[in-house]
Amino acid sequence: MTAREHEYVCLCWKCCSGRDNKTEEKLPDTTGWAAFLLAEWEKTWYSSLDFRISQRKGGVLNIKTREYQYDNLRFLLIALVVLGHLLEIAGEFPHRELLYELIYSFHMPAFLFLSGMFARFDRIKWIFGMAVPYLLFQWIYTSFVEKLGDPYVHVQFSRPYWILWYLFVLAIYTLLLPIYDVPSPAGRGLMVAVSVVLALLVGFDQSIDYQWSASRIVAFQPWFLLGYYFRRADGLRVRWEGAGRTFKGIVLSLAAVCVVVLERLLFQRGITAKMMLGAYGYENLGYSWQARGLIMCCAACTIFLLVLGLAPCLKRRIPVVTTLGENTLSIYLFHGFFFHLIRLKYPWLLERPWQVFAVWAGLLLLLGNPVVGRCTGFLFGAGWYRRLPWRRAEQKKSAAKRNVPT
Known part of the structure; x- marks a missing residue:
């Protein structure tokens, strides 16, 4: 045997x-x-699933499963995040602006949807996996860019710098989970509806901007809520999985048509990527609440296609892709240093399309490899804290009180 x-x-x-x-x-x-x-x-x-037999706190036997489809989706989204940032500072070439705006029309709502799906409040993880990393990287990023010679950047903590808005917003949403955790479907629907209305109304406040990412907290809240509730809507997911192929094909085809039509409308109306950031009021950029509503509808249809159409086809481990998808945190946190270094010192590295894609692939492979990923998860996922001797002693005492072997 x-x-x-x-x-x-x-x-x-x-x-x-x-x-x-x-x-x-x-x-x-x-x-x-x-x-x-x-x-x-x-x-x-x-x-299709990665079985890992482990022990929970208290020594209770548990079978953990790795859902590869979401790792593969994470890879797709983090790859689009990095590509979008590189396109922002790349030289002019055909269809650059089109690709840039296409990415920004859905990639952050989709990422927040996935974050909402797997959100849960853990005090230790919130402190050492969100709050401390935000403060640390806010200081490191602003100091780094200031030293590189950007005159507009200074060390401060009230305006999350560049990509760190996502970590800050995620920390706020996680704190609000007790409020979001409504048991009834009607209550959840009401929460989503209210969040959508607030996301549309926040654009009328012209004073709101990057300060504390207040505008983004409100503007992107519906996507986090939808992901959080979708993960817990077992009945809805079971009914979808049990539906026939014909029905699924028709629904997904209609969603794909809606995405194409809505994307075309966005470009025809001159909606720019800056309008999709959720950080500016309508008057500041010259667009309306109807335009934001159109952006949200487009993102919703795209997320529907990704989660219910593409994800079920990606349940197996895909070489390289799944590994990078498991290590999105390291890619997210560290690719910004290379971005600013290229932006301020080596802009010639992104003058041509092949250079953009070469740098893009290189960053993904470098920062998403398992060694960097595990080290990042250990340092900024509260792994080191849980392994402190006194913390282990607390766990043993807790297990002893329950008379359970550790």
Whole structure:
């Protein structure tokens, strides 16, 4: 019996017999049915899900699954984020502006939707995975860019600098989770409706800007809420998964048509990427609440296609793509340093299309590799805090009170 087969046998034996880790009874060497069991599990689960057997706090056996489709979507979105930033400072070439505005029409709403899907409040993670990284990187980024010679950037903490608005906004949304956590579908619908109305109304305030990312907190709130509620709407997802292929094909085709039509309307009306940032009032940029509504409709249709149309086709691990999707935090936090270095010192690196795509691919591969990703997650995901000796001692005491082995 192989080590992997034995792991599955142990798991099933413990689950079926109710024995815990302290049992002294030896497991039977049932090689035959172990192979059969492994084959059956491979057919139904292992091909699309990553099984990782681990222990929760208190030593309770748990099977964790890795949903590759969302890692693959994260890769797509973080790749678009980096590409959009590079296009912002790239030299002029055909269709650059078109591609830039196309990316900005949906990529941040989609990212916030995914963030909402997996949001949960953890005090330690909020402090050491959001608040501390924001303060640290706000200081590092502003100091770095100021040293490079940008006269408009100075160290401050009330205006999240550049990409750090996303981390700041996410921290605010996470704090508001107790308010968002409405059990009834009607209450959730009301919360989303109110957030949409507020997102449209905030543009009338001409004084609101980048200060504390106040405009963006309100303007992007619907996407986080939709993702948070979608993850918890089991009935809705089950009905969609159980629908026939014909029905799904028709609905997704209509959504694709809507995306094409809405994108065309955006370009015909002269809506720019700056209007899609959610950071300026209507009067400041010369657009209206109807234009923002059009932008939101376009983003909603695109997210629908990505989550319900594309994601189900990406359930398997894809070499390189899935790995990069698992390490989006390191790409997000560090690609900005290269961006500003190129912007202020080496602009010639992005003069031609092939240079843009070469730098883009290089940054993704460099910053998204597992070593950088794990180190970033350990440092800025509260991993180091949980491994402190006194923290481990607290966990052991807590487990001892519950009379559970650690």
